[in-house]
Amino acid sequence: MIAKTVGIIGSSDEDPELNDIAEEMGRLIALAGYSVVNGGREGVMEAASRGAAGVNPRPESSRIIGILPGLKKSEGNQYLDYAISTGIGWARNQCVILSSDIVVAVGGGAGTLSEIAYAWAYNKPVLAFEGVQGWSAELAGKKIDTKRTDKIISVSTPKEAIEIINEIFENM
Amino acid sequence: MIAKTVGIIGSSDEDPELNDIAEEMGRLIALAGYSVVNGGREGVMEAASRGAAGVNPRPESSRIIGILPGLKKSEGNQYLDYAISTGIGWARNQCVILSSDIVVAVGGGAGTLSEIAYAWAYNKPVLAFEGVQGWSAELAGKKIDTKRTDKIISVSTPKEAIEIINEIFENM
Amino acid sequence: MIAKTVGIIGSSDEDPELNDIAEEMGRLIALAGYSVVNGGREGVMEAASRGAAGVNPRPESSRIIGILPGLKKSEGNQYLDYAISTGIGWARNQCVILSSDIVVAVGGGAGTLSEIAYAWAYNKPVLAFEGVQGWSAELAGKKIDTKRTDKIISVSTPKEAIEIINEIFENM
């Protein structure tokens, strides 16, 4: 059966507060038995990967998949189970979103903003952390455009986020 | 010599106010001898194309290039001189931005937001119309993240925009 | 640790002879503990997936990853563990190749030919089945161009192929 996936998106910069959230988010996603999809690099992506990788024993259905911009699998962070090398640069942001059933944004700059925009355009449920630096907080609770009737779901803790994620999967 | 290009980005929806701005913007860009790059479809993209196409005589250096998401050149609007069919869906937004020397946003929803994000990430000068519906007004005069020292340049008329565009090209 | 991957490429058409080879190839790759990467669709892709999925117990390091052309994970065949939806059409053939450490071609038409070409261009070791219909047999034992000093490795059985694959991984 094709694994259920949660995309965790955010900056490749190292921000301790955002990394802590991402790591705990990754841990809870793995505990719940979902796989983590991300861009495979540093910062929030690596922290989310580390959180999921640290769950022991990890449910067999929970793996960590990094979808990389470049040509080399070795570009991926050390916590990935699978590295998808796309070779299409930041256009890979489209692939990260399309490969995620649900998307969670943790902070983020321009790259993350493009991913939130893709997630909205491709009709993915989007959760966004409020009360932090970056685009997730700017857009939490808002609509990107009028094409959808729902909003970006504002969350303030990983625990709150995983409960919403569980609920969305139950209703899928 | 490779043509100087201005990307005009905005929604495929038909909004008379935004279309008027885009059409006049296209006209001024063509008069100035630059080529127009856009996503090749309807709404702001078509209006900008129409504006440029209506300049008569058009400078030889000014053509209209639509970079399309799908497989068929016939997907392009009727004012295009050249249709680039990418077959990569909305990942083509990256190609629109990379093929533009300068980017002008007119309103816009999720797709335009992803393009503004790419433009910022790829270090393109970005002009955005204020005082209208959509993402251009939301982001006019702001920064997307802290990676750049400049801001998205807020403009309120096509005339103001073309003067800034001329100045940027002169200093390139 | 990022999983070792073998890409199995071939047609989406259903050819019993090619499917048998692909299924056995998938089985041997899974038994050896490598993960299978493919285009996620029918024919050789599905047969290879089925072969790997049938190994019981499967080594934890061996999963089946389909890299899909379209927008939906549900486009993938039923044996995939992970579905990567790229949304970039057959340009995803580049991603299949870049995400594979070693590539094995089983028959194949135009799509497979593009993948063999990418595999050669991106310096991936390529094994190709001889004595079958399609491009793998045409190119087995040959060079695609003079940029590489090696050749496409001709194989006639999955058992022969897996021994070569093991050897290549040992020397990586």
Next chain:
Amino acid sequence: MIAKTVGIIGSSDEDPELNDIAEEMGRLIALAGYSVVNGGREGVMEAASRGAAGVNPRPESSRIIGILPGLKKSEGNQYLDYAISTGIGWARNQCVILSSDIVVAVGGGAGTLSEIAYAWAYNKPVLAFEGVQGWSAELAGKKIDTKRTDKIISVSTPKEAIEIINEIFENM
């Protein structure tokens, strides 16, 4: 009206014989009023561009469009009128093919082979030069797979090729 386009594909290596063919091919395409699409780089791509650029006066409908793999328009050869920067690496080969109404192959290595494969898969008429080094001669007069009823059209001179191209456009 969207310009009629002929894609000229071949290696970025400098081979005098192939470059001569490509240059003459580019010249005849420009004289006939079609636009040239290519990968925008060196070798056959540059020679075809040079041939078209040298036509004086050039029909207004004939321009030279390079579809580049990287991030920078400046990556294009000096004869391009328009540079499309895709940022998707050799996956741009799909875009070159989809943006061409008819494809002409002149020699070629692995990259060209992937383009011929895409051209076949996407149902584009393909002409290929026989009697030269590289993939165009290997495939001239052959079928890539059984999905199409026609063959790759073997040509031996640019003059022969342009007559066939004219005929194909007349019947489109």
